[in-house]
Amino acid sequence: MKKIRTYNNIADKGLNQFPTQTYQASSDQQTPDAILLRSHKLHNETLPKSVLAVARAGAGVNNIPVNDYTQQGIVVFNTPGANANAVKELVMASLLLSARGITQSMNYVKSLIDITDDNERHQKVEAGKKQFGGFELQDKTLGVVGLGAIGAKVANMALSLGMKVIGYDPKLSVEAAWQLSSQVTKADNLNSLLARSDYVTLHVPAVESTIGFINQESLTSVKEGATLINLARGELVNETDVIHALDTGKLNAYVADFPTANLIKHDKAILFPHLGASTAEAEENCAVMAANQLIDFLENGNIKNSVNFPTINMERTQGDRITFANDNVPKVLGEVLNLLADLNINVIDLVNKSRDDIAYTILDIDQTVTPELIDKIAQVEHVFHVRAV
Numbered sequence: 001m002k003k004i005r006t007y008n009n010i011a012d013k014g015l016n017q018f019p020t021q022t023y024q025a026s027s028d029q030q031t032p033d034a035i036l037l038r039s040h041k042l043h044n045e046t047l048p049k050s051v052l053a054v055a056r057a058g059a060g061v062n063n064i065p066v067n068d069y070t071q072q073g074i075v076v077f078n079t080p081g082a083n084a085n086a087v088k089e090l091v092m093a094s095l096l097l098s099a100r101g102i103t104q105s106m107n108y109v110k111s112l113i114d115i116t117d118d119n120e121r122h123q124k125v126e127a128g129k130k131q132f133g134g135f136e137l138q139d140k141t142l143g144v145v146g147l148g149a150i151g152a153k154v155a156n157m158a159l160s161l162g163m164k165v166i167g168y169d170p171k172l173s174v175e176a177a178w179q180l181s182s183q184v185t186k187a188d189n190l191n192s193l194l195a196r197s198d199y200v201t202l203h204v205p206a207v208e209s210t211i212g213f214i215n216q217e218s219l220t221s222v223k224e225g226a227t228l229i230n231l232a233r234g235e236l237v238n239e240t241d242v243i244h245a246l247d248t249g250k251l252n253a254y255v256a257d258f259p260t261a262n263l264i265k266h267d268k269a270i271l272f273p274h275l276g277a278s279t280a281e282a283e284e285n286c287a288v289m290a291a292n293q294l295i296d297f298l299e300n301g302n303i304k305n306s307v308n309f310p311t312i313n314m315e316r317t318q319g320d321r322i323t324f325a326n327d328n329v330p331k332v333l334g335e336v337l338n339l340l341a342d343l344n345i346n347v348i349d350l351v352n353k354s355r356d357d358i359a360y361t362i363l364d365i366d367q368t369v370t371p372e373l374i375d376k377i378a379q380v381e382h383v384f385h386v387r388a389v
């Protein structure tokens with residue numbers, strides 16, 4: 001029986017991917033083979049030694065100490081693109097909310113609740129509406145920072161609203177570029193995008209190079225009265241500097257999915273409770289994808305959509321399977337193969353892939369894998385994780 005420890009609210013459709021005859025998936029597993037989670041922070045937790053993989057049903061993995069886990073041979077997965085449409089639609093709402101005073105005007109209407117006279121209410125409605133006059137999005141410029149799964153969808157959506165779109169992504173993958181309309185103009189750097197955009201929306205991961213990258217210095221490039229939308233991560237902005245920009249009018253509004261005490265107090269902040277991926281569809285897409293990636297890894301050693309291990313797949317035909325991870329240095333695979341040859345073990349099939357500092361191998365052999373054989377492979381220099389699959 002394989003055990004999956006869950007955190008957060010994981011969609012049933014995802015949990016139902018685990019066959020009940022062979023898996024137990026619940027929040028109370030003490031010695032799990034894998035963890036399935038959303039935003040739960042793992043930085044301050046010690047994982048049980050039994051854990052082989054962690055799957056993030058979602059995009060951002062900044063709640064997971066990925067580098068530490070890599071050294072322990074723990075494979076970390078995410079679900080690229082599975083919630084992108086949900087975030088795109090909330091960006092659309094963010095543009096409209098900031099352009100049209102929608103929430104404030106709704107609150108104004110609610111304030112008329114005690115007026116019973118139709119004429120009086122009509123007069124207040126007509127007199128009050130001038131406070132909430134807005135702007136149209138058509139012909140305004142949207143700057144999209146990060147053109148991955150979400151950014152590309154946001155850029156294309158904004159074009160369909162009649163906006164002009166500028167994008168900035170120095171690490172744009174070929175696959176992501178294929179998703180992007182040719183009408184999106186490329187900015188050479190962040191400051192050039194900020195200087196030309198009426199609305200700026202952030203769609204980058206929170207990593208060393210992006211944490212705090214919207215700060216006093218970059219905000220000086222922002223067009224006067226622009227709106228900043230941040231449904232990516234709160235850490236991307238220096239909050240004090242953003243609040244100062246709101247106070248001085250440099251920013252007209254800050255729409256964000258990450259409320260803080262100071263932002264909640266601010267009239268020009270429009271805040272959601274981390275709602276970007278909270279649609280039934282996105283939650284199901286993420287949970288199903290994460291669960292299936294875990295199943296294929298636990299049962300076959302295959303790896304798809306990992307953020308720390310290489311993509312690797314070997315079909316199961318015959319024989320017993322071993323997987324091992326090692327430092328990406330010469331001779332390790334050769335040494336393991338020599339060891340098998342010395343034991344008169346025939347290799348039926350083999351795939352080896354590397355990513356950055358690590359290599360990972362799937363081996364099918366013509367004999368039963370014994371704990372002694374696993375121990376012997378584990379002792380080969382630079383091998384840091386071995387498993388009979």
Ligand SMILES: NC(=O)c1ccc[n+]([C@@H]2O[C@H](COP(=O)([O-])OP(=O)(O)OC[C@H]3O[C@@H](n4cnc5c(N)ncnc54)[C@H](O)[C@@H]3O)[C@@H](O)[C@H]2O)c1
Binds near residue numbers: 061149151232
């Ligand atoms: N609010 C939510 O609920 C919610 C939902 C999904 C994702 N997110 C956040 O959005 C982020 C992006 O998600 P995604 O699915 O589009 O990821 P993605 O990996 O598909 O795209 C991220 C893009 O950012 C680019 N990038 C990296 N560093 C950059 C930089 N310094 N400047 C410009 N571009 C840079 C990458 O090249 C990549 O194309 C996630 O990491 C997560 O933090 C939030």
Ligand SMILES: O=C(O)[C@H](O)COP(=O)(O)O
Binds near residue numbers: 038276
């Ligand atoms: O990175 C993500 O996918 C989002 O922030 C969604 O987070 P959630 O799964 O906790 O809603």
